[in-house]
Amino acid sequence: MKRRVRQKSLYNLHRFSVDVTYDIVTKHINIISVIHKKLVDIRKKKEDDRAYYLKNTEQCKQRSSEQRKINREIASEKRKHWRKNNPEKERAYYLKTIAGKKDFVDKIKENGCAICGYDRCGSALDFHHVNPQDKKFNIARYTKVNSDLVEEIEKCVLVCRNCHMEIEILSKRGR
Ligand SMILES: [Zn+2]
Numbered sequence: 220m221k222r223r224v225r226q227k228s229l230y231n232l233h234r235f236s237v238d239v240t241y242d243i244v245t246k247h248i249n250i251i252s253v254i255h256k257k258l259v260d261i262r263k264k265k266e267d268d269r270a271y272y273l274k275n276t277e278q279c280k281q282r283s284s285e286q287r288k289i290n291r292e293i294a295s296e297k298r299k300h301w302r303k304n305n306p307e308k309e310r311a312y313y314l315k316t317i318a319g320k321k322d323f324v325d326k327i328k329e330n331g332c333a334i335c336g337y338d339r340c341g342s343a344l345d346f347h348h349v350n351p352q353d354k355k356f357n358i359a360r361y362t363k364v365n366s367d368l369v370e371e372i373e374k375c376v377l378v379c380r381n382c383h384m385e386i387e388i389l390s391k392r393g394r
């Protein structure tokens with residue numbers, strides 16, 4: 220009697236695991252077919268969009284630039300709103316990022332202009348990219364201290380505004 224019960228429960232256990240696997244497989248197949256359908260839809264939409272764009276290029280360009288402007292305004296409004304409602308967080312963020320970056324850059328700027336040695340005012344010192352085509356972003360506008368910033372600074376020489384202007388003009392003439 221005892222034995223039969225055990226066998227029965229084992230059998231149930233086995234069936235249970237089969238059911239589970241089967242369930243998982245069906246689920247996967249369903250997910251895959253949903254993804255596949257989505258991909259087909261996305262491709263179809265891309266093709267349609269492309270065709271529409273080719274037909275109405277000027278209109279599209281104008282609309283997207285208008286949309287970008289609207290998006291920028293919305294984002295800036297949101298930021299303003301957030302700052303107003305989270306002054307402590309804003310301050311903490313400032314100290315952690317922008318102020319930290321300013322300290323970091325100011326330390327480098329203590330070295331002064333690589334050409335004439337000017338070092339009185341950090342704001343009058345620029346990072347000039349030695350190879351402009353290597354430039355990934357504007358260091359002055361960057362807000363964080365991270366490896367990207369260090370990498371970008373390493374592509375530059377520190378020069379004062381006057382020397383920088385000379386370099387830019389001369390390199391333009393040289394072209
Ligand atoms: Zn430059």
Ligand SMILES: [Zn+2]
Pocket residue numbers: 332333334335336337378379380381382383
């Ligand atoms: Zn200089």
